[in-house]
Amino acid sequence: MIKHFITAFLLLLTLSACKDDPRVISTETSPGGLDYVLAQVPGQEAVAIQVAWNTDWAFRDGRKQAVPYVGAELILSGGAEGYTAAEAGELFADLNAEGQIFATPDYVFGYLGFDKPDMEQVIALANAHLRAPALGEDWLGRITTGLARTFAESGAQPATQGFIAIRRAVLGDQPLQQALSLSDAGMFEAVTRADVQAWVDEVITGSPFALIVAGDLTPAEAGAAVDALFAGLPAGSGTPVRNATADFSPRRILLHLPDAGTGVLTFLAPIPPTSAGEPADEFTDIILAQALGAGDQSALFKSLRTEMRASYGFQTGIEGYTRSQRFLYITGQVEPERLAEAEQVVRDSYAAFRENGPSGALEDYKAPLYQSVKQGQSDVDSLSTSALYALLDGMSPQIPLDMKQELDAVTPERLTNRLQTAFPEASGFIMLAVSPDAGSMPGACVITTPEEATDC
Numbered sequence: 001m002i003k004h005f006i007t008a009f010l011l012l013l014t015l016s017a018c019k020d021d022p023r024v025i026s027t028e029t030s031p032g033g034l035d036y037v038l039a040q041v042p043g044q045e046a047v048a049i050q051v052a053w054n055t056d057w058a059f060r061d062g063r064k065q066a067v068p069y070v071g072a073e074l075i076l077s078g079g080a081e082g083y084t085a086a087e088a089g090e091l092f093a094d095l096n097a098e099g100q101i102f103a104t105p106d107y108v109f110g111y112l113g114f115d116k117p118d119m120e121q122v123i124a125l126a127n128a129h130l131r132a133p134a135l136g137e138d139w140l141g142r143i144t145t146g147l148a149r150t151f152a153e154s155g156a157q158p159a160t161q162g163f164i165a166i167r168r169a170v171l172g173d174q175p176l177q178q179a180l181s182l183s184d185a186g187m188f189e190a191v192t193r194a195d196v197q198a199w200v201d202e203v204i205t206g207s208p209f210a211l212i213v214a215g216d217l218t219p220a221e222a223g224a225a226v227d228a229l230f231a232g233l234p235a236g237s238g239t240p241v242r243n244a245t246a247d248f249s250p251r252r253i254l255l256h257l258p259d260a261g262t263g264v265l266t267f268l269a270p271i272p273p274t275s276a277g278e279p280a281d282e283f284t285d286i287i288l289a290q291a292l293g294a295g296d297q298s299a300l301f302k303s304l305r306t307e308m309r310a311s312y313g314f315q316t317g318i319e320g321y322t323r324s325q326r327f328l329y330i331t332g333q334v335e336p337e338r339l340a341e342a343e344q345v346v347r348d349s350y351a352a353f354r355e356n357g358p359s360g361a362l363e364d365y366k367a368p369l370y371q372s373v374k375q376g377q378s379d380v381d382s383l384s385t386s387a388l389y390a391l392l393d394g395m396s397p398q399i400p401l402d403m404k405q406e407l408d409a410v411t412p413e414r415l416t417n418r419l420q421t422a423f424p425e426a427s428g429f430i431m432l433a434v435s436p437d438a439g440s441m442p443g444a445c446v447i448t449t450p451e452e453a454t455d456c
Helices: 067-077 085-094 116-131 137-155 158-171 175-181 193-203 219-230 279-293 299-308 336-356 362-375 380-392 399-408 412-421 450-455
Strands: 024-029 035-040 046-054 098-103 107-115 210-215 252-256 263-271 315-322 325-334 430-435 445-447
Touching: 024 219, 035 219, 035 380, 046 116, 046 219, 046 380, 067 085, 067 098, 067 116, 067 137, 067 193, 085 116, 107 116, 107 380, 116 219, 137 158, 137 193, 158 175, 158 252, 158 263, 158 315, 158 325, 158 430, 158 450, 175 315, 210 219, 210 380, 252 450, 263 336, 279 299, 279 315, 279 325, 279 336, 279 362, 279 399, 279 412, 299 336, 325 336, 336 412, 336 430, 362 399, 380 399, 445 450
Parallel strands: 035 210, 252 430, 252 445
Antiparallel strands: 024 035, 046 107, 046 210, 098 107, 263 325, 263 430, 315 325
């Protein structure tokens, strides 16, 4: 499956606070002058460092949009100054450490997890890969070949082609659409070492947009680790310019694929970004999405079973093209001859759900979320992730300590208000069907390739 934003837009904050909570979140400055957030979790041996670098690579003309995907893998897998790829891999494994870099249109994210006694060794290893990655040609070839194969296999699936077509309809042929779809395998084959080096030089700098350290560390220990991790990296320059237009106007589109084994029906419409609301709104959205289309007790499952006497596996989720372009989607497989019928049932079911809200007791929806809150109270990964995304939304990094209270704030009235003010009307969706039968959806704009959706 093509990964667009990994966890950047679907964040479940899993922490709570109590009056005697020993955890402390503070804003600090390292001896070298780097601002960072320190989340102190007493008694934990594990340490997590998370970073977000600003980027606008995906928004610029003339950029090879596959480069960030390749570069994110190549930095950590291809060795670095003082370490062969094999030596680095063995050392990471021996130290039970984990490092990851992944790219989204807005930010490039880095994660480093390790045990505190190994901090000096792990930081030195990570710094070498950030500061002077080898970017070896042999590893470049392996990664580009593997990614090309993965994206090609995923892109051949009817459901994936449907989502690519929707992106075409919404974003046109902008660089952002190309970066998200990566539908041409040749995009990976065209990536050179020089391309990756240029991306690394531009993005992996000593001036991260957000930096979180979580663990049983004093400010002095955390500050020294931060300076060592970013030692020797170039200073960042310039402010990202993320210009991209999105047209979410409702349309009905049929992608005719004669070889499609079944029909696919997808609805998509915008909802406000997390930065436009409060933390409790995100819990509200999670509950609403689950109540609408998750499992055999969801509104959609019940409607499809009752009206069509079929147990179609429709699912509902919330994602985004960028952090400011968030959307609700509904998707599922349907026999081609029943696509038009299913479209109407889904629209009617959603309209009723938006008017009446979820059925059943709110506490039943909250219960698994409270359980996650309880389980995540001292987890450095959850804490650092929550604080990081709070910063990206322009909010206080203290928010993770208040998650139980935010979940407490979700009431039936809040659910109803959210549905009426933030969720689209039933007529507000882009609908795209994939079918081997060109006549499956009367009145729809019929296309034969995802690219043609731009003209619908």
